[in-house]
Amino acid sequence: MASGTEPAIALTGVSVRYRVASESIRSLKEYAIRRLQGRMDHGELLALREVSLAIKPGERVGIIGPNGAGKSTLFRVIARVRRPSEGRVIVRGRVAPLLELGLGFHGELTGRENVILHGTLLGRSRVDMTDRMDRIAEFAELEAFLDTPIRKYSTGMVARLAFAAATDVDPDVLLVDEALAVGDERFRAKCHARMAGFRDRGKTFLLVSHLLDEVRETCTRAIWISEGRIERDGPAVEVCDAYRAWARSKAPA
Amino acid sequence: MDAGTPVYDSSRRGLRFVEEARELWAYRHFVFELASRDIKVRYKRSVLGVAWTMLSPLMAMVVFTLVFSKFQRLAIPNYPVYYLSATLFWTFFSQATSHVGSLTTDALEIANRIYIPRSVFVASAVLVGLVNLLLSLIPFVLIVLVTGCPAHWTWLFLPVSLVIGTLFTAGVGLVVFTLALRFVDVRDMYQAILLPWFFLTPIVFDQSFVPPSWRWVLRYNPMTYLVEIFRAPLYNGWLPGPNTLAFAVLAAVASLVAGWLFYAWKVEEYGLRN
Numbered sequence: 294m295a296s297g298t299e300p301a302i303a304l305t306g307v308s309v310r311y312r313v314a315s316e317s318i319r320s321l322k323e324y325a326i327r328r329l330q331g332r333m334d335h336g337e338l339l340a341l342r343e344v345s346l347a348i349k350p351g352e353r354v355g356i357i358g359p360n361g362a363g364k365s366t367l368f369r370v371i372a373r374v375r376r377p378s379e380g381r382v383i384v385r386g387r388v389a390p391l392l393e394l395g396l397g398f399h400g401e402l403t404g405r406e407n408v409i410l411h412g413t414l415l416g417r418s419r420v421d422m423t424d425r426m427d428r429i430a431e432f433a434e435l436e437a438f439l440d441t442p443i444r445k446y447s448t449g450m451v452a453r454l455a456f457a458a459a460t461d462v463d464p465d466v467l468l469v470d471e472a473l474a475v476g477d478e479r480f481r482a483k484c485h486a487r488m489a490g491f492r493d494r495g496k497t498f499l500l501v502s503h504l505l506d507e508v509r510e511t512c513t514r515a516i517w518i519s520e521g522r523i524e525r526d527g528p529a530v531e532v533c534d535a536y537r538a539w540a541r542s543k544a545p546a
Numbered sequence: 547m548d549a550g551t552p553v554y555d556s557s558r559r560g561l562r563f564v565e566e567a568r569e570l571w572a573y574r575h576f577v578f579e580l581a582s583r584d585i586k587v588r589y590k591r592s593v594l595g596v597a598w599t600m601l602s603p604l605m606a607m608v609v610f611t612l613v614f615s616k617f618q619r620l621a622i623p624n625y626p627v628y629y630l631s632a633t634l635f636w637t638f639f640s641q642a643t644s645h646v647g648s649l650t651t652d653a654l655e656i657a658n659r660i661y662i663p664r665s666v667f668v669a670s671a672v673l674v675g676l677v678n679l680l681l682s683l684i685p686f687v688l689i690v691l692v693t694g695c696p697a698h699w700t701w702l703f704l705p706v707s708l709v710i711g712t713l714f715t716a717g718v719g720l721v722v723f724t725l726a727l728r729f730v731d732v733r734d735m736y737q738a739i740l741l742p743w744f745f746l747t748p749i750v751f752d753q754s755f756v757p758p759s760w761r762w763v764l765r766y767n768p769m770t771y772l773v774e775i776f777r778a779p780l781y782n783g784w785l786p787g788p789n790t791l792a793f794a795v796l797a798a799v800a801s802l803v804a805g806w807l808f809y810a811w812k813v814e815e816y817g818l819r820n
Contacts (some may be wrong), residue, residue, distance in 0.1 A: 321627060372658065374661055387551070390661075401587045401590050414660070419579065
């Protein structure tokens, strides 16, 4: 019913405000005392200031910028982790957040149990994850260890299982954190091939990264965020070059 | 894009408590997996395994039985069963609502990275508590057999008591959880509340031992009625009286409604770290 030209991700006038001062009070006792004494200062921090952007289906966008500029806050409002204080966020399609590999993994549980736990954490069903189990194990090359508690796995094995479980999805929108490729050289190539597969199938791709080369390679468009605003938005190569030049000029000689 | 494509629109918000309920249902699979993780991990770690869940209430029972046998005038026939029938619920309640506090670490870590309705953690804690309660029925039945206490047909009332008790527990759990997300001292404070609450409820003693001038404490304590809807059918062999039952249901519904509203109102503000 809707036309195909609707953006996959649309932000209009999105601001995110943190209440720094009152949120720093960590104990209920102190909070209650301050409340009673009327000493509640509401220092605020604007992590995003009226950001508007539209990302078309199939676009591959990298988000770059210095630490504390609002990159992760932007990511969080798109990933639905935080609601914008003002403005509106629309995301069309199934979203796969490939942000935290192995989130929810527990050492005492077997590989199989962890894959199911992780999948349901992303809102999938147990049956769905059981159906995918063989494929996930095969990709991770861990068929023989699926019923072993993962505390007996090596770091590389856990990473492989986590990557396989997280990317065995067919989403419309992928939210990717930097350094997603894991394991040894050979497995990294496999990771890159899978990510390239998503790209070739025309998935919308949003990548947050410090690695400018990664953004230049995988993205067609880059958005440079600075102090909660969009500093520059355009072709990845152009924006990355401009950002690099700016970062160099800011660096002490 | 076809009509089945999900669309997230941050500006489209219904009533929060309705929305949160819908989200909890959508993530029910995770509730079960999280509960099963907690149960598996607990039993894999402990050498005594399942036995431990059953042993700790029995140890307490032995202690209270010995203590109370010293007070002749307070003699209660078949004290072990009298005590256990009430602690079945108290243990479930205190374990589940305390467990909720320790899940806030998990909840904050996960919810800061990906979207998840936080209520799944409370639901899971209650579920784990229920499984433990069902397991503790095994030593209860053993004690009943050993002490020669008659089994009653009123035991069949237990599922009803369980539903009422679960609603009450979930409501308190939601409040503790929501506050513990935001304030680090809530878990300790809650433990400090639980201890006197235990002794202000007729669990180890009978209502008749309380001086009449102090009975109002028990009357205004909702736990009195909740414990009674377990003890009456399991120990006394009669169904809870209409007043007791009415107050227990009222306490359970009020707890769940208040807990859910408080959770839905505050969870977004409390449930994130910057």
